[in-house]
Amino acid sequence: MIRTRTPIIFLVFISFLTIGCREDERIIQDTDLTDFIEGSYSGVYTLNYENDPSQNFTGQFIILVEKVDNTHVRIDAQGGDTFECELSGNSRSSLTLLNMANTTGVYTAGETLEGNFTQFQNGSKQLEYTINGTFNGGTFAASFATLL
Incomplete structure (x- = not known):
């Protein structure tokens, strides 16, 4: 029972990391860096x-x-x-x-x-x-x- 839960927990953890990284990249790309310099x-x-x-x-x-x-x-x-x-x-x-x-x-x-x-x-x-x-x-x- 423990052996089958470990891969599932690991996959869920990796999924959260992947989704989190994608969101951060999108936010950085969407940021308007020109706000203060104009x-x-x-x-x-x-x-x-x-x-x-x-x-x-x-x-x-x-x-x-x-x-x-x-x-x-x-x-x-x-x-x-x-x-x-x-x-x-x-x-x-x-x-x-x-x-x-x-x-x-x-x-x-x-x-x-x-x-x-x-x-x-x-x-x-x-x-x-x-x-x-x-x-x-x-x-x-x-x-x-x-x-x-």
Whole structure:
């Protein structure tokens, strides 16, 4: 009698685990990660061209962040310079920017993206990113960091 109950109990236990995991995956996929990141950010914007320093720029800029879908945003430097990226993280208030796509303007020279977004408990937000690539045979970098 004990031998026949053990496999049944084991199967029921495994079924609950499987159902539980599926629900968690669905909830994570359905979460709108863009809730806190959308908006405008004032900060320092820098462009560096190794082989064309006459195009270098550093100044205060406003960057717009718009929702594409629940896990992707478009970042617009307000001059025809945009890119889209994926958001990743365990919390909507602390996100990593990944996988740059659909680039326009200066961002077309970009090959890699490193960035993050943080919303602090006092409500202030910080957006930082750096895009690196190659332009005219030299390195290219575009970066932005909010002023706190």
